[in-house]
Amino acid sequence: MPSDDLEAALDGVISRFNLGEYEISAYLAVLQHGELTASEIADRTDIPQPRVYDTVRSLGEVGLVELKESRPMKVIAIDPRESFGDIQESLDELVEDLSARYTAPAREPEAVSLVKSRPTILRYLEDIIDAAEYELLLSLTPSLLDRFEDTLRRRREDGIGTEILLSPAGDAPDPEMFDYDAVATTVKGRRGITTPVVAVADGNYSMYATRESVRGAPDRYGVIFNRSELGFLVSGFLNTVLWTTADTIATADTELPFPRRYGTIRRCISDLVALEGEFYATIEGRNVATGDSWVVEGRVGEVSFGPNREVATLVVETEDGPVDVGGQVAAYEDIEAYEIRVGRDAPPSA
Incomplete structure (x- = not known):
């Protein structure tokens, strides 16, 4: 025309x-x-x-x-x-x-991007869901769950380990009426309407948006983080502040397949403390004392959570002795883990 x-x-x-x-x-x-x-x-x-x-x-x-x-x-x-x-x-x-x-705009954000447009926030939310290669953590409203249900089902079929927090919990679909297993491995509900919308893919590509911004309020905002050094802030907030103050709605009946990859140590430990048997791990990260790159392989000797998941312990037994594994910006552990691979019979290849 x-x-x-x-x-x-x-x-x-x-x-x-x-x-x-x-x-x-x-x-x-x-x-x-x-x-x-x-x-x-x-x-x-x-x-x-x-x-x-x-x-x-x-x-x-x-x-x-x-x-x-x-x-x-x-x-x-x-x-x-x-x-x-x-x-x-x-x-x-x-x-x-x-x-x-129409010419599609570049979808790659800067290290930190501040966005205020509701359509842009929702576009990044969908992009983060699509970008996950193995791990997805989400804090959503029930209406957003409905909006992205088909996408979440597809990612679940792709084998993405997904945890979803819904708030307000009173508006979440009844487990007898909604197939939560089709969209997530674990779903929790949190009381209140002030819980922000949060998404983290593989522990690095992430976003934080106020509830008002998702409703289209002009004076609210969303923040997109596209670097792992910053994404851990959002992941840590979701894991320790939001996740620990929510109640379980549904967990997957199917057994977790191994080997598995994890971008956040708390998700790895959350899975392992609930399972029986022996596990082996390959940890890619850096030496906390020197900053040098380090790959650790061995049998998982200890996994545990402290109160409110603020302290997460993962110990790998190697040929040179036990190695304490920490998440990003770890200080007390031996290695700061970027990526964790866990297998049943032997350390998965890096």
């Missing part, structure tokens, strides 16, 4: 839907009753009597109602499928032409 025609088509669609408050009130009243006079519209809406005639004539000009010039004048409803039929066809054609001109 040529540029001039495209601009005209876009202007036509916008003007067709550019209804004011009075037009909307009058249109809905006529739709509900089928046929009304101007006086009846004024009685059933907040439209001042002197404005009714101009209002309904505007509706008639765009083909949403039919005006019967009688005494008194009658406003007759038109089936929306008829009045909007041509617009639907025009809109489909318009969207197709606009899509042909």
